[in-house]
Amino acid sequence: MVKKTLVIAVDNSKECRKALDFALENFPTGYTYHLVHIQPRPPSLASYMVANAAAAAFVYENLGSLEQEQIDATNKFMHEVFVPKAQSAGANAFAVIVQTDCDSSSHIGAAICECAKKIRADALVMMRQNRSAVARFFMGSITRYCALHSPTPVLVVPTSFEELKILVHDDADDPLS
Numbered sequence: 719m720v721k722k723t724l725v726i727a728v729d730n731s732k733e734c735r736k737a738l739d740f741a742l743e744n745f746p747t748g749y750t751y752h753l754v755h756i757q758p759r760p761p762s763l764a765s766y767m768v769a770n771a772a773a774a775a776f777v778y779e780n781l782g783s784l785e786q787e788q789i790d791a792t793n794k795f796m797h798e799v800f801v802p803k804a805q806s807a808g809a810n811a812f813a814v815i816v817q818t819d820c821d822s823s824s825h826i827g828a829a830i831c832e833c834a835k836k837i838r839a840d841a842l843v844m845m846r847q848n849r850s851a852v853a854r855f856f857m858g859s860i861t862r863y864c865a866l867h868s869p870t871p872v873l874v875v876p877t878s879f880e881e882l883k884i885l886v887h888d889d890a891d892d893p894l895s
């Protein structure tokens with residue numbers, strides 16, 4: 719059997735847990751899962767200097783430890799929630815934390831696309847977020863960015879399982895086959 723690689727973009731939302739559920743249900747064997755979480759670095763010192771000199775001094779002294787605390791918390795979450803779930807289903811799973819300098823949709827999306835490219839993923843699995851059109855316009859959409867820019871095929875998972883059951887079906891149930 720040919721081994722395939724999936725990159726599943728995750729954060730701490732329930733929707734991303736559904737993306738893993740979808741992958742486990744629809745790609746159960748022969749796949750390696752790279753569960754990718756993008757960790758934006760803490761805001762720059764300049765943003766704290768504008769706000770408050772005391773805050774800037776604190777950040778300057780503690781920036782390295784703050785950044786490491788974020789990475790450690792993310793790593794712990796990934797290894798307590800996502801990796802065991804995938805492994806309990808028999809999947810070969812790896813947690814991947816990628817840092818980026820900015821938390822904008824385009825920077826996070828670019829980091830996800832680059833990670834999928836480096837891993838040589840066969841597909842990138844992402845959740846469609848439940849945001850209003852206004853929120854998507856002003857905040858952007860990481861999923862949209864990846865769908866438009868990724869050299870790797872992108873599978874966008876709907877947010878409700880009712881939609882999943884309509885979109886994914888067994889060929890034996892297909893009256894046209």
